[in-house]
Amino acid sequence: MTPTVVKMTMYLLFMSLIVSFYGPSSLHSFPLTQTAVIALGFSLSRVTDVLRVIGGNVTVVQGGTVILPCKLTDTTEDLNQISWQRDTRRKPQTDNFYTIQKDDAPHFVNGEDNRFKFIGSIKDKNGSLQLSNVTLLDEGIYRCIFTLFPSGNHKTEMHLNVLVPPVISVTDNQPILGNEEVSLATCTAAGSKPPAEIKWVTDAVTEKVKVQTNSTEEADGTTTTVSSLIGVPTREINHTVQCVVTSPALSKQETLLFIIQVYYQQSLAMRLHIISPSDDSPEAALFVGHYLSFCSSLSLVLLQLCGTVIGKHQGYKRISAALQVPKSTVASIILKWKKFGTTRTLPRPGRPAKLSNRGTN
Template sequence: ATVIYEENITLSCQLTDSDDQLTRIIWKKKTRENPEEKFFFSIRSGDKTEHSNGLGNRVQFIGNFAEKNGSIQLLRMRLLDEGIYTCIFNLINSGPFETNINATVFARPVGTVKGEAPVAGDLEVMLASCFASNARPEAEVMWRLGDLENSLRTETNQTVNPNGTVTVGSYLFGIPLKHLNKKNVQCVVNHKTLGEELVLNYTIDIHYPPESVVIIPDSPTNAKEFICTVDSNPEPNDYIWTRKNGSAPNYKGNRLLVPKLSPDFNGLYICFAKNKYGSSLGSLYFNVHNEMAFVIHLWTYLSGFHPLYSTEAAFIVHGK
């Protein structure tokens, strides 16, 4: 008989093909908690019961003495309750009859994924770990990587816990390239106590400094603000807008506010974006006349302001 930890188990025991008078039904056990065989429950005529040796009200008689049915139910099974349970029928003339029942206790795994946040680089690191904890017997853990199957690898180990359960850990390794950021993988846990596989979704998290800054209008025809968009992870925690050779611009976070476009607004505006790994900046030049024309000129920098590349994009917005 098998049961899942903390659930109930029925131990069925009935004597057939005997007309001899039954005097008593006795149960004894030999478990992981106490390998010495001990009596723990008895039933007499009239379904009168007696407990001993520890299980107490966790034992319920569900049989019928008159029908020579000594079945019992054990409640809230613990791992230490696993063992051999013996049902004994005491008869007046033909002596005792007994049968052994092996009770096995399984424990469902608890599945968790622990994410890492490595910084982009060219050395292999751990990207994530997946655990099937406190299972009995041990669970099977695997990763579904899809298109990343050939670029990532896994390692698996297991630890036997003091209570006899097993924790299996599977670790995902790879080179933390920027293109892996936001890629989806799955950790899959299988165990005989689960009706279906347990699927744990995880999105790979690669951190990197700002690598490009692009400034775009909020509207192609009636811009009221210009937005500094940055490719970085995490997002910048600091934005600073400046205007070259002019008054300080009006901005809020990554948004340059332009309540009314006029020649007074002409000039070069710079957005400086920073996260904990580095910084980058982009610039926007305004030239407003009968037609509003603005040119975005973008520089990308590493920490320390060494330029990587420069791009330029021009937009024309017709004024009234």
């Protein structure tokens, strides 16, 4: 029963009492009727005007826990029931899903969802719910309804806003040495709500690159932001840059380091002339073949070192002077390949050494 219906019912009851005591002619007595109506209206207005249902919009990060607040104040009427409705992404039509009755335990309506927990109290006229493990599908409008006697139903609405943190990654676009602009690297912030913001910190190559950023709204309401670093792939552009991502769904900004690497287009054998025409022994061919496989994934700078070292017939001293690296480094790379068939850092045998705290204060 709504407050308006209750008022009309009480008004008619009040007028019938006047007629029974004073007769039908009393309705024509303007001062008496007017006084009665004013008194009745004042008493009824105090019931509904002072009463308040307190709620409030809430925001939570996906996967977190949130409290849906709902409290009734300034009334002495009897509370018979508290009920909850929702209109969400999961259920866009009004869904009655939870009821707390005066003389019964709280229970779900239209299916259980144990992520919801009643944390209020009928006695305190507090209908608050706690929702854990929130997903984007929980976002929407929630209604808390108090059923009182005799004034009827009183409700409040609140909006649950769900933030979704982005999945962040940086992709090496493997630019080939050349003189035309290409995409050097791409930073992606996928599936974010609201859209994430991407910035590049380029420092030493700021004048050599530019940024192109695009955003795409996904079907689930999230947004994927893609930012590419554009520049001419030259030898001088090999530097460390940073992709910085900010979003209200992140507790702090996320920073990913990336080293711009420019690659050769032609095969290593043709580009570096590392295979000597006079050295066609099976051992040399095998050695060069394995090293070419390893070197093909390296950046331009490391490629030069790797390729030159393969040409071991040139001599350690000559390679060292040409690349301006210690002769011991050149020798170490070649010897490691001969012994282990790889140039990667090998794990040391035994248990890692125990670190000491001495000298850290």
